[in-house]
Amino acid sequence: MSPHDQFGNFAGSAETHGTPADVIAPLPRVSIQAFCETPEIARLIEQATGDRRMEKAHVKVQMGGGLAASEAYRNAPTPNVIVIEGDAHRERLLETLDRLSDVCDSDTKVVVIGQVNDVLLYRELMRLGVSDYLVPPLGVVDLVRSLSEIFRAPGADPVGRTIAFVGAKGGVGASTVAHNAAWAMARQLKLDTVVVDLDLAFGTAGLNFNQDPPQGVAEVVFAPDRLDAALVDRLLSKCTEQLSLLAAPATLDRVYDFHEDVFDPLLDILRSNVPCAVLDVPHLWTAWSKRALIAADEVVLVASPDLANLRNAKNLIDLLKTARPNDAPAKLVLNQVSMPKRAEIKATEFAKALDVEPSAIIGFDPQLFGTAANNGQMLAETSPSHKVNDTFLDLAKRLTGKIEAKRSKRNLLDPLMARIPWKKAG
Structure with missing residues (x-):
């Protein structure tokens, strides 16, 4: 031809x-x-x-x-x-x-x-x-x-990326950070985003987004033979125009012991169909949770500034560096900083010990976070003018590549423009 x-x-x-x-x-x-x-x-x-x-x-x-x-x-x-x-x-x-x-x-x-x-x-x-x-x-x-x-x-780049959030310790607010970052991606960056709650027994994404879908991520893992893009689409619960949820069942009528690659087909489908898939990974160490972190395009480690968090964060960062030598290092979010009457490690010392610059530092604000959780709202809905919303927007930009945002120019454009007579004359 x-x-x-x-x-x-x-x-x-x-x-x-x-x-x-x-x-x-x-x-x-x-x-x-x-x-x-x-x-x-x-x-x-x-x-x-x-x-x-x-x-x-x-x-x-x-x-x-x-x-x-x-x-x-x-x-x-x-x-x-x-x-x-x-x-x-x-x-x-x-x-x-x-x-x-x-x-x-x-x-x-x-x-x-x-x-x-x-x-x-x-x-x-x-x-x-x-x-x-x-x-x-x-x-x-x-x-x-x-x-x-x-x-x-054939050969086209993947549509989107998977971003895994995990806490260095239980109770550090990793789910809250994940959900609010996803909200910023969808509402402020206008990127279609799916939150996947992988804490099947105790997940809170349904509560935080005020959703009670009859189906969710459990149907994906318990019926793998039926899994395809159409099934995933039917299981999504719509939170906003560009934000959807694969909720956890949050029930204890069965145990959730899976093979390590149980979520691989789901993540492949999401990567091919959704610009951003936010994985809310529970604080546990199993073959499948480890694989979900290693396979993610970005990993966000949420920690509070105390000694146990520091130890766990270092272990996780070291493991991810070894398992993902050609990927970007895990990003660190320090949450619940400056809690009254708590002895804590300074943010600068915490980051120095890990040799990682925090991507976000979020202060302790039980009234704001508690109100949002009890109302089934995101922080931007509960208090639209609060400065923490800027923190989540900045984090969302970092995770989606928008922090680099504006390019100087497409590099290949300069030689072409130089060959045009009117450009040379100017």
Whole structure:
């Protein structure tokens, strides 16, 4: 097949595609924001949101093109996918992408709808990191296929990451930290997030989110032969528009002794379908809990500043370093700091002993945390203006990569811009 034919399969109308529409994979739970220049493209994207394969995606359509996108994300995290409508001028399109690269998060995918069916331009945009370049005439199926292939094509990066929270000791508030961080990911960073309560006997996620679902994570582990993405989707309890829960049964009518890889299929499904899966791992040491921590993309260790926590935290950090030599080290959250009348290790000394800089330090506030727990609310619901909410937002950004947020530019853009005559003349 010639390069032009390959490009035609990306940029042509629905009739140019050889793949039937019914084999397009559904999109995962991702956020998509489109910035259009013309009403026609805006209508096309609106129509695409009604396609059955777009059911789980959160789509927002607005006008203004690339300039509006650059302004919108100057002080806000970018979604999973940005769709930009460009015009027929190659230089303006590249300049638009140049501006967008200044404010675009590193893991955001960009799809460009242009007006020039140019193989060389297509190849250059691919080298810049653009995920796809589409040219009218364009149908709903073309757009849905393009968005689907970003996530479902062979070799595509995983949609999301798993983030495991565990306490260095029982009672240090690891579940509370996990749930509030997940809330910040979903509500403030606009990332679809699933909380998985792995404490099947005593889990509190259902209580904290004021949910009492009849099914949850137990159905996943006790019926492994039935497990697939559709089953997981049916078991999710919706907490907010972009936050869902796989609750623990929290009953003692059976014991929960599992094989070490019992949760592997579930985590694979979540990684392929949800941007953020927050694992609330109980404070116990079994083959499956150890494996859940080692297999997670990020590990957050929650500790209170006393000697037992220090010992346990060091043991966990050392084990994870050995078991995950090519991964980022576990992140440390110090919780319940400055509890009255308690002798505690200073946060700086605690961190120094572990050779880990705390990602968050949360003060002891029994009134706020107790009220939220008893009301089945997150801290941001109980006290929206409390400064602890900023701490959880910052932690959520660190865990999702948004703390690096704005890139200086896509590095590969500079050499291309340098070859354009108008750029050199300036």
